[in-house]
Amino acid sequence: MSTVTSERTGSPACATASLGNYRFADLPDPSKWADCVHCGMCLESCPTYEQTGEEQHSPRGRVHLMKSVGEGKLDLTPDLLDPIFTCLDCRACTTACPADVDVGGLIEQVRGQLRQAVPLTGWKALVNDFFLKGIFPHPSRLDWLGRLLKLYQQSGLQTVARKTGMLRVMPDHLAEMEAILPKVGTPVRKKYRNEPLIKAKGETKRTVAILTGCIMDVMFSDINEATIRVLTRNGNDVVIVSDQTCCGALHVHAGDRETGRKLAKQNIEAFQGVDHVIVNAAGCGAMLKEYPELFRHDPEWHEKAEQFAAKVEDVSKFLYDTGFKVPKAELNVRLTYHDACHLAHGQGIRKEPRAVIESIPGVEMVAMPNADRCCGSAGIYNLTHPDMAQAVLESKMQNVPQDVELISMGNPGCMLQMALGVMKHGRNQKIVHTVQLLDWAYQKEEGKDVRI
């Protein structure tokens, strides 16, 4: 590694080392950009480069800019926000890169610097603080949000709002999101509050904990339920650890690494007593596995984070690796599979979910071209960058086969975004999570009436 880290002279007692024009604590890792030789093999993998054709919106260009700041040639200015924050953090470039350059990790580190140099202001700051700091890290407030949504959906207000055109006061992309909101159920964290351990069906082979997630548990508690059923069906006692919290991915993507670290510490401690942390949201799983990155400058927590990360596993891979029971009932359905970025590129998990799906009798898998291309969801990117997210989604939808009934995937953000794509294109595919398919097959095997 070549770049020189120098102490700033004459700075206060709590002097932070600086690196070129990076001057806040938690400096970016220069070895990440040193691996890039500017070959350009990443260009075509990048959805934002595909849309713009602009080098500063390509992985190679972004690395070049981030390196330039580290070399003191560029400053952390507001004009840098566009190239750095327009990245979807989809990690497709990491898959494409011959030298394994961790562009996504670098982007997150630099966002941490940039957000401190150029803080959010005005309504953006308010919305950001309200959701990222005020809601997501607090399970009880999330429950309230869930209840409000449920009330909105069940009281008839949603129907009224949709019929009267009240929603037109919202920006288009928010109104569209409203239209694809799933039906809100009861969060499993709440449901199993008094039953922290759900016994395996039959012999217990091991005990696992699940990450219930923040949005996941509010919007997709049915998927959490399905996850629990599938895990217990395969000989796992399931623990719902009560102190767990939001994984912090949205915060880290947004450059708020401090909150990210706070949440990481809480989760690391909360899951201390378990050997397996099973995750059904690809974005969260990737974040948990990358906790050590957050503690690069804190040896004690770095080690704890390493130990924690080793326990984290995506549900599809865990089932595949531990030899899940192949269901006997037939589902008789044609479907396709979309690789969530943080599963395929972030965690290298591609074959396992496909194997799980294809093991189900009667399932016909139709391959999706460019299945591992981002759908534009990217956490809350579709809210912060609606135009680009929309363009990326358009491109994705061109590749979704017409003649399938279901689109399966392993990440809640993608599920919402793909549902939006299906709606906007007047398609009729249903969006499902991989574990839901397995759950349905098991239920059918038990003679239950399953309607997909």
Added chain:
Amino acid sequence: MRKRPIATNDPHIRALARIVGEEAILYRKEDLIAYDCDGFTVHRHLPKAVVFPNSTEEVAAVVKYCHEHELPFLARGAGTGLSGGAIPLNGEVIISLTRMKRLLHVDLENRRAVVEPGFVNLKLTNSVAHRGYYYAPDPSSQYCCTIGGNVAENAGGAHCLKYGVTTNHILGLEIVLPDGEVIEIGGNGVPDPPGYDLLGLLTGSEGTLGIVTKITVRLLKNPEAKQTVLAYFDEVEDASQTVSDIISAGIVPAALEMMDQTAIEAVEAAAFPVGHPKDIAALLLIEVDGISAGIGEQIDDILTICRRHHVREVKVAESEEERARWWANRKTGFGAMGAISPDYLVQDGVIPRSRLPEVLREIANISRKYGLRIANIFHAGDGNLHPLVLFDASQPGETERALAAGSECLKACAAVGGSITGEHGVGLEKKEEMRFIFSDEEILAQTAIRDVFNPKNLLNAGKLFPTPGRCVETKQVSSTVK
């Protein structure tokens, strides 16, 4: 595309924005830095602006504006060039062709296709593969490089040994001349049209004669059969001799690639490893294709020749998947250098095949002399060497040493009757080395051709030819005055 209101009073920027639209121009330093180099990273210069025209008309309008206002300008595709052809040496307005990326027409009956310059090389093959056709020139950067850039550099690739380089596959071009005039040459697909071979002149002119805006290319039918061999050698000389003997045996492989030990170390440390043994001195990747009959015999002959030269291990790819893995490993070889070195500089010398062993020895000497590692990944079949000089630009003096080592590699190639570039172009990088193979008069003869197309020399100035020496300068002045 998002609107970006123009926040500058620079009249040129405002005028260019009126031509291409506010969403199609970059001029802030934070954006421009990404354009200060291409795949050749040693020299860096900021452009004045980058524009993204969407049509030939817009390219022509931008060019006309630059011509009238004496603004230097140049064209850029994906920016993967390895000789610095797209570096804005004079603070050029960069005309980026990445948004002109349409596949305009496919005519399988006449085996041709028309593409815009920003269309990515591999996408052409992917677009016609299901109908049994492909586009032959396959530079290793084909995943991302543009066909416009391929035309500018007359790009080669692994399979050019049998099928020829880009110029052999170009049937017609639409070109914006440096004054903004749009002309078409070739295009109807009639082979060998009468008159001067302007297609040949334009292809490989490295963006100094005009800007290509439409390209008619030849498509080939997929070969009926294809077999790929991987051979490991303990001695570089054995591998070199194998290359020579395969060609002299009358076999024309589709590709015949070599990698040496340092190169193998890099690709194995990188993202697409194959599991090559690390202690071998060299490997050969050999592919034959054509009609099914006879392929087996060719493979047998190749295996026999490898064994005659003490091959340690040799195998034939058993599946398309295995073949694809071998090629991904080879084709990402340059980028893989990042896994073992912060920077690299790739050279592109060509030599007669028979001189391979001695030139490789000389390159090893140069490596020792400069104290820099040199990896070799190259198209051995046509004697097109790619010594990759590994260095660390942050170490004082190392960049200069790397440049000197690279230059000396080219001198070694020229000394055995070879050339300084096979497919990467001269660009900014090798312009001084042009003197190794051309006299001042020969260079002047070529710049005279450039002056016919590009009299103001606003288009990509300072590339391809060395800065003239004193006597040449005088001659040039007198010819201009006349």
